[in-house]
Amino acid sequence: MPRIGIGIGLGRTFYAGSFADAYNTRVLADGGTIEATPCVNAASTLLQSASLLLIPSGYKSGVAYSQLPNNGNGDLTWTRTSTANRTNSSGLIESVASGVPRLSYMYGSCPALLLEPQRTNLATYSNDFTDASWVKSFTSITGNTTTSPNGETNAHTFTADGTVASHTLQKALSLTSGTTYSISIFAKKGTNNFIQLTASAALFGTNFYANYDLNNGVLGNVGSSATATIVSLSNGWYRCTITGVAIATILSNIAATIISSSTSTRLESNSLSTSVFIYGAQLEAGSFPTTYIPTTSATATRVADSFSRNNIYTNGLITSSGGTWYVELKNNVAYLRDNANECLGIGDTSSLGTNSLLIRNAGGTSRLSVQKRVASATTNLFTTTTDTVKIAIKWNGTSADIFVNGVKQVSATAFTTTIMEFLAASGTQVPAFIQTMALYPTPLSDADCVSLTT
DSSP, X not given: OOOBOTTTTSOOSSSOHHHHHXXXXXXXXXXXXXXXXXXXXXXXXXXXXXXXXXXXXXXXXXXXXXXXXXXXXXXXXXXXXXOEXXXXXXXXXXXXXXXXXXXEOTTSSSOEEEEOOOEEEOOSSTTOTTSTTEEEESEEEEEEEEOOTTSSSOEEEEXXXXXSBXXXXXXXXXXXXXXXXXXXXXXXXXXXXXXXXXXXXXXHOTTOEEEEETTTTEEEEEOTTOEEEEEEOSTTOEEEEEEEEOXXXXXXXXXXXXXXXXXXXXXXXXXXXXXXXXXXXXXXESXXXXXXXXXXXXXXXXXXXXXXXXXXXXXXXSXXXXXXXXXXXXXXXXXXXXXXXOOEEEESSTTSOSSEEEEEEOSTTOOXXXXXXXXXXXXXXXXXXXXXXXXXXXXXXXXXXXXXXXXXXXXXXXXXXXXXXXXXXXXXXXXXXXEEEEEESSOOOHHHHHHHHO
């Protein structure tokens, strides 16, 4: 059933009531859902003047609705042929049906449209740690003891038995030498404050481990052959992740370990009889962790998100005078990409392969870059440096200018294409959190581009 998010009709400081009402009416009449209306209401006057404005709010299967234009010519056609998880407005992990855009509240009270690459969780029984495939060494698992990050009572208690030993929960998996893998688990302090993720030395070497302080939500010691993160969720939960390159093609173990401190050694031997809460383990081939993919007796795959918006020139969203494309992104961290496909772009072909302006990961450990493609030849123009990034690109049939976070970074780079019909996210290979996106039918002034991106 379509639902309207809390706050509709409140705080319309900028929007005329008739405009917001028309948008809400259109989305609901089309069977869509509306969330985060106050975030839409807070849009600036400059954003309201766009020919296409999308602030994540309205959606249904196959569609992310734009606020402008209200005839549907700016709506994004959304594709993802599998279910997927998001962080909802309550901070809980929530399953989203196949083809439904994900509004993620991971980075604030106003959601961002989330796109991710395809990934497979190779760890079966990902949240059934009582299953025999999870080997308990000097530990025990008690199922369904507390509320998990998805709001259900389906998290487990992981308890050390007091023996002087390494207290582990292990699962044997086949990995391939030279492939980068990311391991993750959700954890919450119980009577113990610390947990460790590691793997067999035969898989990753003896320097592959990471310690997590579940009381303070910070990383402890991390081995030299690993990178790790700890991310806060709701109700005291953290997602603990570790990434590294396999050194052998072998069937061997990944492991979670109960440890005594943030500086514990790998597979520390101790006499603890304390416990932590755990939920949702994942092993995926990739240089960064993605949203949780539940499994049972078999592995499971989340298909990549993508969107398209065709006929933007034909429908007058840009014109023969050129245009301006604005994007605000969250969580723009330095990722190693899975491969060399695109991220976001606007161009004269649906593949973005001939003449286009692109926001994409350029490889290595770089953040997203702004690039141009002319006659299929790609040139890197500017690489971003901040976690939240606002980008405006304007073009006029001769050249293009690029503004990032309030500064004109590139001036008059040669770009003669104006008849660009396609706006798309094609084969996204790093996570993209789109906070706002807009098009303008002509090149904005430098002052307006600075204002948009400040």
